[in-house]
Amino acid sequence: MYDLIADEDIPKPVVEKLRKNFSIFYVEEEQKGSTDEEVIQKSRELETPILTFDGDFFKYSSHPGIMHITQRTSYDLITDAVKDVGKRRPAELCYKNKPEPVQKLTPEITILDDRSRYSKIHRFSVLSQLSKVVAVVV
């Protein structure tokens, strides 16, 4: 059972740091070179959200959750941001049935609005202090 699928675009140092707190399925190790469909399929199979820099995953209407890092920044900042999301929901990184009220989005995040036409997507949490870095969608 995994807490998170780390896409291949997530640098190894970030994955190694996150593994101190979470069980990670790392695409680079397990399914290197997978197609987008194979990654989303693995996410569905494991019922585990994907951590990725790839915003194109939002084109899929059905998935357990996508934690989208919207810009490259220091590895420590990314790691802390993801851990912070994890603290909000220790058992799961993403809500599946109990969405919280959506917090105010920053301009950097509002690009996700363009993808809200996909019916299953529900933004539930954006980190306040680090909101430019991580957006979480289920």
Place this chain on the structure above:
Amino acid sequence: MTIATDDEIRSGKAVVKGTRVTVEDIVETFHKLGRSVSEVSQDFGISEEEVEEALRYSRSRNSTEIKA
């Protein structure tokens, strides 16, 4: 050729062949985060030659776009 495109991988963006790592991932990590070629290589599990080719690819694309 190390750089390839496949519509089913990263939505057709240029990637290092056999991976899901895009040229953009490499360029941003190298330039924006200031990681060395060796560090980028280790970060994404690819060779230093592949990192260098991705950087060359990006430069050549930018050059072509500027000329156009």
